[in-house]
Amino acid sequence: MEGRMVEDLSIIGGLIGMQFVYAGNAVLLSYLMSLGLNSLTIVIFCSFATFLVLLPFASYYERSIWPKKFRFKLFIQILLLSFGGVTLFQSLILKGINLTSPALGTAMPNIAPGLIFIIAWTLRLEKVDLSCTYSKAKIIGTLLCVFGALTMSLMSSISISAPNKETTFQLSSPPPDVLLDKHKIIGCLYLLAAVFIFSSSIILQAFTLGDFPAPMSLCAITSLFGAFMTATAQLLQDHELKTSWPFLSVGEVIAYSLLAGSVSGICLSFHCWALKKRGPVLVSMFSPIGTLCSVILSYFTLGDTITIGSFAGMILMFSGLYFVLWAKGKEGYATKHDLECEFDAERPLLT
Numbered sequence: 046m047e048g049r050m051v052e053d054l055s056i057i058g059g060l061i062g063m064q065f066v067y068a069g070n071a072v073l074l075s076y077l078m079s080l081g082l083n084s085l086t087i088v089i090f091c092s093f094a095t096f097l098v099l100l101p102f103a104s105y106y107e108r109s110i111w112p113k114k115f116r117f118k119l120f121i122q123i124l125l126l127s128f129g130g131v132t133l134f135q136s137l138i139l140k141g142i143n144l145t146s147p148a149l150g151t152a153m154p155n156i157a158p159g160l161i162f163i164i165a166w167t168l169r170l171e172k173v174d175l176s177c178t179y180s181k182a183k184i185i186g187t188l189l190c191v192f193g194a195l196t197m198s199l200m201s202s203i204s205i206s207a208p209n210k211e212t213t214f215q216l217s218s219p220p221p222d223v224l225l226d227k228h229k230i231i232g233c234l235y236l237l238a239a240v241f242i243f244s245s246s247i248i249l250q251a252f253t254l255g256d257f258p259a260p261m262s263l264c265a266i267t268s269l270f271g272a273f274m275t276a277t278a279q280l281l282q283d284h285e286l287k288t289s290w291p292f293l294s295v296g297e298v299i300a301y302s303l304l305a306g307s308v309s310g311i312c313l314s315f316h317c318w319a320l321k322k323r324g325p326v327l328v329s330m331f332s333p334i335g336t337l338c339s340v341i342l343s344y345f346t347l348g349d350t351i352t353i354g355s356f357a358g359m360i361l362m363f364s365g366l367y368f369v370l371w372a373k374g375k376e377g378y379a380t381k382h383d384l385e386c387e388f389d390a391e392r393p394l395l396t
Contacts, residue, residue: 056319060331063312068338070305071147072346074139079347084139085279090298092131092272094306095313099265102314107259122253123266130246131271132278137239144232146349149197152336152359153236156194158369159187160244170248179372186368193361198233200354264313333363 078084112119142150162183165171173180250263257263280286336359343349 052322056322057331059315060319061334063315064331064335065338066308066312067335068147068151068342070308071142071150071335071339072342075142075147075150075343076347078139078143083279083283084136084143085275085282087139088132088135088275089272089279090302091305091309092135092268092275094302095309096265096269096272096306097303098306098310099261099268099313102310103259103262103265107262110259111262112257116256119253119256122249122256123263124270126246126249126253126263127267127270128274129242130250131267132274134239134243134246135271136275136278137235137242141232141235141239144228144235146351147339147343147347148336148349148351149233149236149355151339152197152333152362153194153233154240154243155332155336155362155366156190157240157244157247158373159183159190159365160241161247162187162369164244164248168248179375182372183369186365186370186372189365189368190362191365193358193363193365194237195358196361197355197358198230198237200352200358261314332366333359 074087077087138150138154141153162171166173173184175181253263254260276286340351
Protein backbone atom coordinates (compact mmCIF):
# COMPACT_ATOMS: atom_id res chain seq x y z
CA MET A 46 0.00 0.00 0.00
CA GLU A 47 2.80 2.41 0.89
CA GLY A 48 4.65 1.60 -2.33
CA ARG A 49 1.49 2.27 -4.31
CA MET A 50 1.09 5.65 -2.62
CA VAL A 51 4.69 6.59 -3.35
CA GLU A 52 4.22 5.60 -6.99
CA ASP A 53 1.03 7.66 -7.25
CA LEU A 54 2.73 10.70 -5.74
CA SER A 55 5.68 10.25 -8.09
CA ILE A 56 3.41 10.08 -11.12
CA ILE A 57 1.32 13.09 -10.10
CA GLY A 58 4.36 15.14 -9.15
CA GLY A 59 6.11 14.20 -12.38
CA LEU A 60 3.10 15.07 -14.53
CA ILE A 61 2.78 18.46 -12.86
CA GLY A 62 6.51 19.04 -13.31
CA MET A 63 6.22 18.13 -16.99
CA GLN A 64 3.59 20.82 -17.47
CA PHE A 65 5.90 23.40 -15.90
CA VAL A 66 8.65 22.29 -18.29
CA TYR A 67 6.35 22.50 -21.32
CA ALA A 68 5.12 25.93 -20.28
CA GLY A 69 8.64 27.24 -19.69
CA ASN A 70 9.75 25.81 -23.01
CA ALA A 71 6.91 27.55 -24.86
CA VAL A 72 7.70 30.90 -23.22
CA LEU A 73 11.43 30.54 -23.89
CA LEU A 74 10.91 29.63 -27.54
CA SER A 75 8.52 32.54 -27.97
CA TYR A 76 11.17 34.88 -26.59
CA LEU A 77 13.92 33.42 -28.79
CA MET A 78 11.79 33.69 -31.93
CA SER A 79 11.00 37.30 -31.07
CA LEU A 80 14.76 37.92 -31.23
CA GLY A 81 14.92 36.57 -34.77
CA LEU A 82 15.42 32.84 -34.29
CA ASN A 83 14.09 30.79 -37.20
CA SER A 84 11.48 28.19 -36.24
CA LEU A 85 12.82 25.64 -38.74
CA THR A 86 16.27 25.91 -37.18
CA ILE A 87 14.78 25.09 -33.79
CA VAL A 88 13.08 22.00 -35.19
CA ILE A 89 16.25 20.79 -36.91
CA PHE A 90 18.56 21.08 -33.91
CA CYS A 91 16.09 19.90 -31.28
CA SER A 92 14.91 16.93 -33.34
CA PHE A 93 18.44 15.78 -34.03
CA ALA A 94 19.34 16.23 -30.36
CA THR A 95 16.31 14.16 -29.36
CA PHE A 96 17.52 11.40 -31.68
CA LEU A 97 21.00 11.45 -30.12
CA VAL A 98 19.57 11.30 -26.59
CA LEU A 99 17.01 8.55 -27.23
CA LEU A 100 19.13 6.29 -29.45
CA PRO A 101 21.25 4.68 -26.68
CA PHE A 102 18.22 3.99 -24.48
CA ALA A 103 16.17 2.68 -27.40
CA SER A 104 19.01 0.35 -28.42
CA TYR A 105 19.42 -0.96 -24.89
CA TYR A 106 15.79 -1.43 -23.86
CA GLU A 107 13.98 -2.12 -27.14
CA ARG A 108 16.49 -3.81 -29.41
CA SER A 109 14.96 -7.22 -28.74
CA ILE A 110 11.53 -6.14 -30.03
CA TRP A 111 12.69 -4.44 -33.21
CA PRO A 112 11.07 -5.98 -36.29
CA LYS A 113 13.27 -8.46 -38.11
CA LYS A 114 11.96 -7.39 -41.51
CA PHE A 115 11.69 -3.73 -42.44
CA ARG A 116 8.83 -3.71 -44.91
CA PHE A 117 8.10 -0.97 -47.41
CA LYS A 118 4.75 -0.22 -45.75
CA LEU A 119 6.47 0.41 -42.42
CA PHE A 120 9.04 2.64 -44.11
CA ILE A 121 6.28 4.78 -45.66
CA GLN A 122 4.50 5.03 -42.30
CA ILE A 123 7.70 6.21 -40.61
CA LEU A 124 8.28 8.80 -43.35
CA LEU A 125 4.74 10.11 -42.94
CA LEU A 126 5.13 10.26 -39.17
CA SER A 127 8.43 12.09 -39.53
CA PHE A 128 7.05 14.63 -41.96
CA GLY A 129 3.74 15.16 -40.18
CA GLY A 130 4.62 14.66 -36.52
CA VAL A 131 8.00 16.40 -36.59
CA THR A 132 8.46 18.74 -39.54
CA LEU A 133 4.92 20.00 -40.08
CA PHE A 134 3.58 19.84 -36.53
CA GLN A 135 6.55 21.42 -34.78
CA SER A 136 7.08 24.07 -37.46
CA LEU A 137 3.43 25.11 -37.45
CA ILE A 138 3.14 25.12 -33.67
CA LEU A 139 6.23 27.32 -33.36
CA LYS A 140 4.99 29.73 -36.01
CA GLY A 141 1.64 29.85 -34.24
CA ILE A 142 3.26 30.60 -30.89
CA ASN A 143 5.38 33.32 -32.49
CA LEU A 144 2.32 35.05 -33.97
CA THR A 145 0.01 34.58 -30.96
CA SER A 146 1.30 33.72 -27.49
CA PRO A 147 2.71 30.79 -25.50
CA ALA A 148 -0.62 30.49 -23.67
CA LEU A 149 -2.53 29.84 -26.89
CA GLY A 150 0.25 27.55 -28.09
CA THR A 151 -0.08 25.32 -25.02
CA ALA A 152 -3.88 25.53 -24.88
CA MET A 153 -4.70 24.61 -28.47
CA PRO A 154 -3.31 21.02 -28.37
CA ASN A 155 -5.97 20.20 -25.78
CA ILE A 156 -8.51 19.83 -28.58
CA ALA A 157 -6.50 16.88 -29.93
CA PRO A 158 -8.61 14.17 -28.18
CA GLY A 159 -11.74 15.60 -29.77
CA LEU A 160 -10.14 15.80 -33.21
CA ILE A 161 -8.81 12.26 -32.87
CA PHE A 162 -12.35 11.13 -32.07
CA ILE A 163 -13.71 12.91 -35.16
CA ILE A 164 -11.03 11.50 -37.47
CA ALA A 165 -11.41 7.99 -36.06
CA TRP A 166 -15.19 8.22 -36.38
CA THR A 167 -14.88 9.41 -39.99
CA LEU A 168 -12.54 6.53 -40.84
CA ARG A 169 -14.83 4.09 -38.99
CA LEU A 170 -12.11 3.26 -36.50
CA GLU A 171 -14.25 4.41 -33.58
CA LYS A 172 -17.68 2.92 -32.89
CA VAL A 173 -20.35 5.46 -32.05
CA ASP A 174 -23.84 4.67 -30.80
CA LEU A 175 -26.05 7.71 -30.34
CA SER A 176 -28.04 5.83 -27.70
CA CYS A 177 -24.87 5.34 -25.68
CA THR A 178 -24.18 7.75 -22.82
CA TYR A 179 -20.44 7.70 -23.38
CA SER A 180 -20.74 8.32 -27.11
CA LYS A 181 -22.97 11.31 -26.44
CA ALA A 182 -20.47 12.63 -23.90
CA LYS A 183 -17.63 12.34 -26.41
CA ILE A 184 -19.65 14.13 -29.09
CA ILE A 185 -20.60 16.94 -26.69
CA GLY A 186 -17.01 17.18 -25.46
CA THR A 187 -15.68 17.37 -29.00
CA LEU A 188 -18.12 20.15 -29.90
CA LEU A 189 -17.13 22.06 -26.77
CA CYS A 190 -13.44 21.65 -27.65
CA VAL A 191 -13.93 22.96 -31.17
CA PHE A 192 -16.23 25.80 -30.10
CA GLY A 193 -13.85 26.77 -27.30
CA ALA A 194 -10.87 26.76 -29.66
CA LEU A 195 -12.71 28.95 -32.18
CA THR A 196 -13.85 31.32 -29.43
CA MET A 197 -10.35 31.54 -28.00
CA SER A 198 -8.86 32.19 -31.44
CA LEU A 199 -11.41 34.85 -32.36
CA MET A 200 -11.31 36.70 -29.04
CA SER A 201 -7.51 36.73 -28.94
CA SER A 202 -7.49 38.34 -32.41
CA ILE A 203 -9.84 41.19 -31.50
CA SER A 204 -8.48 44.54 -30.45
CA ILE A 205 -10.54 47.59 -29.55
CA SER A 206 -9.26 51.02 -30.48
CA ALA A 207 -9.80 53.80 -27.98
CA PRO A 208 -12.06 56.70 -28.99
CA ASN A 209 -10.47 59.94 -30.12
CA LYS A 210 -9.67 62.33 -27.28
CA GLU A 211 -11.24 65.21 -29.22
CA THR A 212 -14.66 63.61 -28.79
CA THR A 213 -14.52 63.54 -25.00
CA PHE A 214 -16.31 66.89 -24.72
CA GLN A 215 -19.18 65.78 -26.90
CA LEU A 216 -22.39 64.56 -25.33
CA SER A 217 -22.03 61.19 -27.03
CA SER A 218 -18.78 59.81 -28.36
CA PRO A 219 -18.67 57.29 -31.21
CA PRO A 220 -18.25 53.66 -30.20
CA PRO A 221 -14.71 52.30 -30.30
CA ASP A 222 -13.63 50.45 -33.41
CA VAL A 223 -13.30 46.68 -33.18
CA LEU A 224 -10.29 45.50 -35.16
CA LEU A 225 -9.06 42.03 -36.02
CA ASP A 226 -5.35 41.33 -35.71
CA LYS A 227 -4.40 39.67 -38.98
CA HIS A 228 -1.21 38.15 -37.58
CA LYS A 229 -3.00 36.57 -34.62
CA ILE A 230 -5.67 35.11 -36.89
CA ILE A 231 -2.97 33.54 -39.05
CA GLY A 232 -1.20 32.31 -35.92
CA CYS A 233 -4.39 30.65 -34.65
CA LEU A 234 -4.85 28.98 -38.03
CA TYR A 235 -1.28 27.69 -37.78
CA LEU A 236 -2.05 26.25 -34.34
CA LEU A 237 -5.29 24.63 -35.50
CA ALA A 238 -3.53 23.10 -38.51
CA ALA A 239 -0.73 21.85 -36.26
CA VAL A 240 -3.17 20.15 -33.88
CA PHE A 241 -5.04 18.55 -36.79
CA ILE A 242 -1.77 17.16 -38.16
CA PHE A 243 -0.79 16.00 -34.68
CA SER A 244 -4.13 14.20 -34.24
CA SER A 245 -3.74 12.49 -37.60
CA SER A 246 -0.19 11.47 -36.65
CA ILE A 247 -1.45 9.90 -33.42
CA ILE A 248 -3.83 7.70 -35.41
CA LEU A 249 -1.07 6.74 -37.84
CA GLN A 250 1.25 6.07 -34.92
CA ALA A 251 -1.27 3.63 -33.45
CA PHE A 252 -1.11 1.57 -36.64
CA THR A 253 2.67 1.89 -36.93
CA LEU A 254 3.24 0.62 -33.39
CA GLY A 255 1.44 -2.55 -34.38
CA ASP A 256 4.28 -3.36 -36.80
CA PHE A 257 7.00 -1.59 -34.81
CA PRO A 258 6.17 -2.09 -31.09
CA ALA A 259 9.03 0.05 -29.80
CA PRO A 260 7.79 3.58 -29.00
CA MET A 261 11.15 5.00 -27.92
CA SER A 262 12.89 3.66 -31.01
CA LEU A 263 10.10 4.94 -33.22
CA CYS A 264 10.43 8.40 -31.68
CA ALA A 265 14.20 8.36 -32.24
CA ILE A 266 13.87 7.34 -35.89
CA THR A 267 11.13 9.85 -36.67
CA SER A 268 13.16 12.58 -34.95
CA LEU A 269 16.16 11.81 -37.17
CA PHE A 270 14.13 11.67 -40.37
CA GLY A 271 12.18 14.75 -39.31
CA ALA A 272 15.40 16.71 -38.78
CA PHE A 273 16.59 15.90 -42.31
CA MET A 274 13.17 16.68 -43.80
CA THR A 275 13.05 20.01 -41.97
CA ALA A 276 16.56 20.85 -43.19
CA THR A 277 15.43 20.08 -46.74
CA ALA A 278 12.39 22.31 -46.28
CA GLN A 279 14.60 25.13 -45.04
CA LEU A 280 16.90 24.76 -48.04
CA LEU A 281 13.94 24.96 -50.40
CA GLN A 282 12.41 27.91 -48.57
CA ASP A 283 15.44 30.03 -47.66
CA HIS A 284 17.99 28.61 -50.14
CA GLU A 285 20.39 28.12 -47.24
CA LEU A 286 20.79 25.98 -44.15
CA LYS A 287 20.99 28.25 -41.13
CA THR A 288 23.32 26.60 -38.62
CA SER A 289 23.83 29.62 -36.37
CA TRP A 290 21.67 32.11 -34.54
CA PRO A 291 22.13 35.89 -34.57
CA PHE A 292 23.13 36.00 -30.91
CA LEU A 293 24.69 32.56 -30.32
CA SER A 294 27.69 30.67 -31.64
CA VAL A 295 27.45 27.22 -33.20
CA GLY A 296 28.86 25.63 -30.03
CA GLU A 297 26.24 27.29 -27.87
CA VAL A 298 23.54 26.21 -30.30
CA ILE A 299 24.68 22.58 -30.04
CA ALA A 300 24.86 22.77 -26.24
CA TYR A 301 21.37 24.25 -25.92
CA SER A 302 19.99 21.76 -28.43
CA LEU A 303 21.44 18.82 -26.51
CA LEU A 304 19.97 20.21 -23.31
CA ALA A 305 16.58 20.58 -24.99
CA GLY A 306 16.86 17.08 -26.43
CA SER A 307 17.74 15.65 -23.01
CA VAL A 308 14.79 17.36 -21.35
CA SER A 309 12.51 16.25 -24.18
CA GLY A 310 13.78 12.67 -23.93
CA ILE A 311 13.30 12.57 -20.15
CA CYS A 312 9.78 14.00 -20.42
CA LEU A 313 8.91 11.57 -23.20
CA SER A 314 10.21 8.58 -21.24
CA PHE A 315 8.32 9.62 -18.12
CA HIS A 316 5.20 10.26 -20.19
CA CYS A 317 5.35 6.75 -21.66
CA TRP A 318 5.94 5.25 -18.21
CA ALA A 319 2.99 7.15 -16.74
CA LEU A 320 0.79 6.06 -19.64
CA LYS A 321 1.72 2.45 -19.02
CA LYS A 322 1.12 2.71 -15.27
CA ARG A 323 -2.04 4.81 -15.06
CA GLY A 324 -3.41 5.18 -18.59
CA PRO A 325 -4.09 8.17 -20.84
CA VAL A 326 -6.99 9.64 -18.86
CA LEU A 327 -4.93 10.55 -15.80
CA VAL A 328 -2.01 11.75 -17.91
CA SER A 329 -4.19 14.03 -20.05
CA MET A 330 -5.98 15.54 -17.05
CA PHE A 331 -2.92 17.61 -16.14
CA SER A 332 -2.49 19.33 -19.53
CA PRO A 333 -4.47 22.49 -18.56
CA ILE A 334 -1.83 23.15 -15.89
CA GLY A 335 0.66 23.84 -18.66
CA THR A 336 -1.61 26.49 -20.15
CA LEU A 337 -2.09 28.16 -16.76
CA CYS A 338 1.68 28.17 -16.20
CA SER A 339 2.21 29.67 -19.67
CA VAL A 340 -0.24 32.47 -18.93
CA ILE A 341 1.52 33.31 -15.66
CA LEU A 342 5.05 33.04 -17.07
CA SER A 343 4.14 35.04 -20.18
CA TYR A 344 2.70 37.82 -18.04
CA PHE A 345 5.77 38.17 -15.83
CA THR A 346 8.46 37.57 -18.48
CA LEU A 347 7.04 38.77 -21.80
CA GLY A 348 4.30 41.12 -20.61
CA ASP A 349 1.62 39.17 -22.48
CA THR A 350 -1.96 39.34 -21.24
CA ILE A 351 -5.02 37.27 -21.99
CA THR A 352 -8.50 38.62 -22.65
CA ILE A 353 -11.63 37.53 -20.81
CA GLY A 354 -13.01 36.13 -24.06
CA SER A 355 -9.92 34.01 -24.66
CA PHE A 356 -10.06 32.77 -21.08
CA ALA A 357 -13.71 31.80 -21.55
CA GLY A 358 -12.75 29.91 -24.71
CA MET A 359 -10.08 28.04 -22.75
CA ILE A 360 -12.65 27.08 -20.11
CA LEU A 361 -14.96 25.71 -22.80
CA MET A 362 -12.11 23.80 -24.40
CA PHE A 363 -10.95 22.29 -21.11
CA SER A 364 -14.54 21.35 -20.26
CA GLY A 365 -14.83 19.55 -23.58
CA LEU A 366 -11.50 17.83 -22.96
CA TYR A 367 -12.70 16.46 -19.63
CA PHE A 368 -15.98 15.32 -21.19
CA VAL A 369 -14.05 13.26 -23.74
CA LEU A 370 -11.62 11.93 -21.12
CA TRP A 371 -14.45 11.05 -18.73
CA ALA A 372 -16.29 9.12 -21.43
CA LYS A 373 -13.15 7.30 -22.53
CA GLY A 374 -12.26 6.49 -18.93
CA LYS A 375 -15.73 5.10 -18.22
CA GLU A 376 -15.50 2.94 -21.34
CA GLY A 377 -12.18 1.59 -20.16
CA TYR A 378 -13.58 0.58 -16.77
CA ALA A 379 -16.82 -0.90 -18.06
CA THR A 380 -17.33 -4.65 -18.00
CA LYS A 381 -19.27 -7.03 -20.16
CA HIS A 382 -22.12 -7.11 -17.63
CA ASP A 383 -22.75 -3.38 -17.38
CA LEU A 384 -21.96 -2.13 -20.87
CA GLU A 385 -24.16 0.68 -22.11
CA CYS A 386 -22.66 0.55 -25.58
CA GLU A 387 -20.34 -1.56 -27.67
CA PHE A 388 -16.66 -0.68 -27.61
CA ASP A 389 -13.22 -2.20 -27.57
CA ALA A 390 -11.45 -1.39 -24.31
CA GLU A 391 -8.11 -2.62 -25.66
CA ARG A 392 -8.20 -0.33 -28.68
CA PRO A 393 -4.98 1.74 -28.60
CA LEU A 394 -6.19 4.41 -31.00
CA LEU A 395 -7.55 6.99 -28.60
CA THR A 396 -5.43 5.95 -25.65
